[in-house]
Amino acid sequence: MITIVSKQAAREQLNHIVEVIEQEGVQAHIAHAPDHTVVGMIGSIKPALVERLQQLPGVEKVEKVSKSYKLASREFHPENTVIQIGDVKIGGGELVVMGGPCAVESAEQIDEIARLVKAAGGQVLRGGAFKPRTGPYSFQGVGVEGLIMMAEAGKKHGLLTITEVMTPEYVDICAEYADILQVGTRNMQNFDLLRKLGEVRKPVLLKRGFSATYDELLNAAEYILAGGNPDVMLCERGIRTFESYTRNTLDLSAIPVLQHLSHLPVISDPSHGTGRRELVEPMTRASVAAGADGLIIEMHTDPDNSMTGDGVQSLFPDQFARLLRELEQLSPIIGKSFATPKAPAESFIPQLQQ
Structure with missing residues (x-):
């Protein structure tokens, strides 16, 4: 799954989002796009974590990545890797x-x-x-x-x-x-x-x-x-x-x-x-x-x-x-x-x- 974070979100808000994810034993991977920041989540993601993330300041939405490969996908990382x-x-x-x-x-x-x-x-x-x-x-x-x-x-x-x-x-x-x-x-x-x-x-x-x-x-x-x-x-x-x-x-x-x-x-x-x-x-x-x-x-x-x-x-x-x-x-x-x-x-x- 991925968490879409607003581009206007403060660094402290992004850090808190990552902290909440990692507290649940889930890996967090950050990728920056022009319009937003994507936090990829790898691991066993419980519904309670999704619900909590959706209520955090700066979070626009939490959605599922349909592909079996997550970190390699465009959904996680919209911009080209250089x-x-x-x-x-x-x-x-x-x-x-x-x-x-x-x-x-x-x-x-x-x-x-x-x-x-x-x-x-x-x-x-x-x-x-x-x-x-x-x-x-x-x-x-x-x-x-x-x-x-x-x-x-x-x-x-x-x-x-x-x-x-x-x-x-x-x-x-x-x-x-x-x-x-x-x-x-x-x-x-x-x-x-x-x-x-x-x-x-x-x-x-x-x-x-x-x-x-x-x-x-x-x-x-x-x-x-x-x-x-x-x-x-x-x-x-x-x-x-x-x-x-x-x-x-x-x-x-x-x-x-x-x-x-x-x-x-x-x-x-x-x-x-x-x-x-x-x-x-x-x-x-x-x-x-x-x-x-x-x-x-x-x-x-x-x-x-x-x-x-x-x-x-x-x-x-x-x-x-x-x-x-x-x-x-x-x-x-x-x-x-x-x-x-x-x-x-x-x-x-x-x-x-x-």
Whole structure:
């Protein structure tokens, strides 16, 4: 349920409303809107509490949230959530690009890719230190050493970093080195992991499960929000359908639907969403046109020889840089801004030929 508090209510009145709610063993979560303040209530809410709240000064009404996810819903939080990490704002008016390899392979590799991501205009360096693989004999990542390599590369080149965390036991160590923690598609409903992520104070990128509905994704986000971590991003990364030409089917409609249902930022992953290099660029443009708040794109200096075998969906550096130039032109059309890069796309081509 939610309690709608008048915008004219004094701070003391709002504090008293929260106090009354928490005295009944119910969690209170405050969200501010232009016309009022919403106090979300999570727990066993008795009719006597509802009646008491309705009589308190400053309370306009108490109403039930119909959706199973409460804190992630627009009803609780009418305004868009903007997650600020340093100078980067995710969910506001700026388009945020996260770029890098599927996996950290060496210090030299991730340092060079970080340099290229920064030069192209990206704001976040992506890379996996722990890799959940379908086959048990596939490359599983370099572990904690990879976290350190990526953290150093990000700091050196002025980039935020994002990496996937696979188990609750690794949350703290990943949070120590990375700016954003990613939950992969296979772990979207790993509820122990989600609960643990609710306890940390690092933003979380939650990828949609490859067979998950919108409600299932938002309920997964609810676990993190209910744990006390308000900084959650939703990621559309493609779903499993009957089509076999692409690795997955990128559900572009998920972007406006999730933005309608929830206040959380929505990120698109056209790399996993298609699994084909030639489709990453057009689906990136389509994602931006659909209103995505950001993109997470695979880029590798030698994708055809990457250790994960995901090179078929990774852009070359010159393709990545050229794509970001196109986004710079496209973003204002849909009301977003995109930072001007340091280097034009053409400057990346000679490096590939050396």
